[in-house]
Structures are given as structure tokens and as C-alpha cells.
Amino acid sequence: MKSLYCSLPFLFVVVCSLSWVNASANSHENFLDCLSSYHPQESSSISKVIYTETNSSYSEILESSIQNYRFFTTNTPKPLVIVTPLNNSHVQATIHCSKKHGLQIRIRSGGHNFEGLSYVSQVPFVVIDLVHFRSIDVDVENEEAWIQSGAITGEVYYRINERSTNLTFLGAVGHTVGISGFISGGGYGLLFQKYGLAADNVIDAMFVDANRRVLDRKLMGEDLFWAIRGGGGGSFGIVLSWKVKPVDV
Ligand SMILES: Cc1cc2nc3c(=O)[nH]c(=O)nc-3n(C[C@H](O)[C@H](O)[C@H](O)COP(=O)(O)OP(=O)(O)OC[C@H]3O[C@@H](n4cnc5c(N)ncnc54)[C@H](O)[C@@H]3O)c2cc1C
Structure with a gap:
């Protein structure tokens, strides 16, 4: 039914958008809970590398390695969460929680993908930005x-x-x-x-x-x-x- 609504213009755009926002908000909250409970002993370190739109560093981190500004406009879909892992276990936690809560993963190394595929998606998504994997x-x-x-x-x-x-x-x-x-x-x-x-x-x-x-x-x-x-x-x-x-x- 949702996809039928979503294919009709005007009247159902709001219904559609609201249901998307609601689903995204739930997935995103559950996703964050999942990340902090994945390795309870590591929750403090992973909490330091999770960014959502309410975080003041979110935009700066998202923009940091974007090379194609065609994919950094107000209309470009943004990740619900950005994770900048410090170790392998943070990567594993993000995979586990993204799968569990139906979020797509986009992986970013240098951000030079010509189509912005490392930081843009048309479905609710999480970016794993490997900025700290530098040794x-x-x-x-x-x-x-x-x-x-x-x-x-x-x-x-x-x-x-x-x-x-x-x-x-x-x-x-x-x-x-x-x-x-x-x-x-x-x-x-x-x-x-x-x-x-x-x-x-x-x-x-x-x-x-x-x-x-x-x-x-x-x-x-x-x-x-x-x-x-x-x-x-x-x-x-x-x-x-x-x-x-x-x-x-
Ligand atoms: C200015 C510029 C100069 C370039 N010069 C060259 C050149 O000289 N030679 C050349 O061969 N190409 C060149 N390219 C093309 C470039 O190699 C590709 O665009 C490449 O994919 C960019 O890699 P990235 O890590 O910077 O990009 P990203 O956007 O971070 O990633 C590119 C793709 O790889 C995936 N990815 C990133 N990290 C990982 C990971 N750890 N594990 C799995 N998947 C991952 C992303 O999800 C995305 O799909 C150039 C591109 C630009 C924009």
C-alpha cells in the first residue's frame, strides 16, 4: 500500500514523507541503542564516534571528504547516522545493527566516488567513514x-x-x-x-x-x-x- 501511495503525486506526498520520517526516526533510535549495547564494555568509545543530525559536528564530518558538491545540497538525502570507527569491533557493530534495523550501509574512504555513492542513498542509511583507519x-x-x-x-x-x-x-x-x-x-x-x-x-x-x-x-x-x-x-x-x-x- 505504501508503495502505491508513494507512486501518486501531490496528495500522498506528505503521508508518504511522514511515514518515511517516522520509520527512519524509529530505525535510527533503535540503531543507536543497538550500537551502544553491542559491546557494553566499549560503549563509551563507540559513543564518541557516532554522529546524528543533532550533533554539531555532523555536517562538518559529512562534508569533510566530499569531492562532488553536486551531492551536497539541501535536497541531497543525508545519512541518519555517521559512524567513524576506531577499531574493527566498531565496524562489526555497525554492520550488525544496520542489518538488524534495516538501514543501508555506505562506506567511505577518500570520498572521491564520482556519483557520491559513499555518502548518498535513496533509502535510510548509515555512513561508515573510515577517517580514523589511517595507519x-x-x-x-x-x-x-x-x-x-x-x-x-x-x-x-x-x-x-x-x-x-x-x-x-x-x-x-x-x-x-x-x-x-x-x-x-x-x-x-x-x-x-x-x-x-x-x-x-x-x-x-x-x-x-x-x-x-x-x-x-x-x-x-x-x-x-x-x-x-x-x-x-x-x-x-x-x-x-x-x-x-x-x-x-
Ligand atoms: C579528483 C579525482 C582524481 C582521481 N584520480 C584517479 C587516478 O589517478 N587513478 C585512478 O585509478 N582513479 C582516480 N580517480 C577515481 C577514484 O580512484 C575512484 O573514484 C575511487 O573509487 C575513489 O576512492 P575513494 O576511496 O576516494 O572514494 P569513496 O567515495 O570513499 O569510495 C569509492 C567507492 O568505494 C567504496 N569503499 C570505500 N572504502 C571502502 C572500504 N574500505 N571497503 C569497501 N568499499 C569501500 C565506497 O562505498 C564507494 O562505492 C580519481 C577521482 C577523483 C575525483
């Missing part, structure tokens, strides 16, 4: 680096260059592109004729699936590992970190 551990001896999924490519160049002037990462031309959306789409850069795509130089990943399992390459299997490196960000689950092979320059 980059470079192992020069073994020529490997673990990069957390919210890092941007410029940070990766910088951290590798701090440790070695002979190595670099096959990153994007633009330094603000997020590592996760970049690798999820294949990732081309200035060295691609010599070394291929960024995705060709990923050797492992830590990933959370829809059932909240944390999987590395061995546990996820080669098919899924292949798919997350070029098959599109957000289609399969949430990448927590990538292990990449820096290349010689």
Missing part, C-alpha cells in the same frame, strides 16, 4: 606495507618515502584519492605501464563480510580476493586494510 606500516626489508583502509594515496607515498627513497606505491595521480575506493576500482597511476594497476600489487587484505567475519586472503579465498581488487568498492563487504607491494623507482 601505514612499511616493512622496507621485505618490501611490503600494510595500509589501513581510510588512508589517502598521498599519505601512502609520504610514509613509504620516509622509510625508503627507492620504493613507492602505485597510487593515483591525485594524492587525495582514498586507497580503498582506488584499489577497489583497479587503480591506475603514473607507473602503470611499467608495473600494472594498484590491484595487481596487493598481496593480502583484511576484510569484514556481511556476517561480521574478519577474513584475510587465506580465509576469504582467491575468488573474493580477486573480486575486491577491481570489482567495485562496497559490493562485497568492508575492507579494513590492504597489504601492498611497493615498487622500485
Whole structure:
């Protein structure tokens, strides 16, 4: 019935909008309760990284990495909640509670998606913004680096260059592109004729699936590992970190 109402213009727009707002408000309250009870011992830390429209930092956080202002107007649908996780358990809690309360998840790394898919949706949704997942551990001896999924490519160049002037990462031309959306789409850069795509130089990943399992390459299997490196960000689950092979320059 609701969808029939919603397909008729004028008269039912208000009924439709109100029922949507009501359903959203309930989902959003229940979602927040669910998050704080997921790991009661961690409720204080997760409460510090949850933002709703009543929070004064909400707009600033939402806007922080938006690259396409066509998707940041007053009419653009906004997330009911933004979560900026500090650890894997916050990501797992958000997956669990979003599923339980029927909210879609949008995942954001560098915010460069051309269609705004990491922060816009047409149904009630939550944004997981990986802004705090930024650590980059470079192992020069073994020529490997673990990069957390919210890092941007410029940070990766910088951290590798701090440790070695002979190595670099096959990153994007633009330094603000997020590592996760970049690798999820294949990732081309200035060295691609010599070394291929960024995705060709990923050797492992830590990933959370829809059932909240944390999987590395061995546990996820080669098919899924292949798919997350070029098959599109957000289609399969949430990448927590990538292990990449820096290349010689
Ligand atoms: C100014 C600019 C310059 C660019 N330059 C290049 C370039 O030189 N080379 C190149 O190859 N491409 C380039 N691109 C394209 C860019 O690589 C893609 O748009 C990429 O998807 C952006 O990644 P992001 O993390 O910044 O974006 P986001 O908007 O954060 O994410 C993009 C997609 O990945 C998903 N996603 C983000 N994080 C995760 C995660 N941790 N786990 C699972 N899914 C996730 C999002 O949900 C979304 O669907 C450029 C884009 C722009 C706007």
C-alpha cells in the first residue's frame, strides 16, 4: 500500500514523507541503542564516534571528504547516522545493527566516488567513514606495507618515502584519492605501464563480510580476493586494510 501511495503525486506526498520520517526516526533510535549495547564494555568509545543530525559536528564530518558538491545540497538525502570507527569491533557493530534495523550501509574512504555513492542513498542509511583507519606500516626489508583502509594515496607515498627513497606505491595521480575506493576500482597511476594497476600489487587484505567475519586472503579465498581488487568498492563487504607491494623507482 505504501508503495502505491508513494507512486501518486501531490496528495500522498506528505503521508508518504511522514511515514518515511517516522520509520527512519524509529530505525535510527533503535540503531543507536543497538550500537551502544553491542559491546557494553566499549560503549563509551563507540559513543564518541557516532554522529546524528543533532550533533554539531555532523555536517562538518559529512562534508569533510566530499569531492562532488553536486551531492551536497539541501535536497541531497543525508545519512541518519555517521559512524567513524576506531577499531574493527566498531565496524562489526555497525554492520550488525544496520542489518538488524534495516538501514543501508555506505562506506567511505577518500570520498572521491564520482556519483557520491559513499555518502548518498535513496533509502535510510548509515555512513561508515573510515577517517580514523589511517595507519601505514612499511616493512622496507621485505618490501611490503600494510595500509589501513581510510588512508589517502598521498599519505601512502609520504610514509613509504620516509622509510625508503627507492620504493613507492602505485597510487593515483591525485594524492587525495582514498586507497580503498582506488584499489577497489583497479587503480591506475603514473607507473602503470611499467608495473600494472594498484590491484595487481596487493598481496593480502583484511576484510569484514556481511556476517561480521574478519577474513584475510587465506580465509576469504582467491575468488573474493580477486573480486575486491577491481570489482567495485562496497559490493562485497568492508575492507579494513590492504597489504601492498611497493615498487622500485
Ligand atoms: C579528483 C579525482 C582524481 C582521481 N584520480 C584517479 C587516478 O589517478 N587513478 C585512478 O585509478 N582513479 C582516480 N580517480 C577515481 C577514484 O580512484 C575512484 O573514484 C575511487 O573509487 C575513489 O576512492 P575513494 O576511496 O576516494 O572514494 P569513496 O567515495 O570513499 O569510495 C569509492 C567507492 O568505494 C567504496 N569503499 C570505500 N572504502 C571502502 C572500504 N574500505 N571497503 C569497501 N568499499 C569501500 C565506497 O562505498 C564507494 O562505492 C580519481 C577521482 C577523483 C575525483
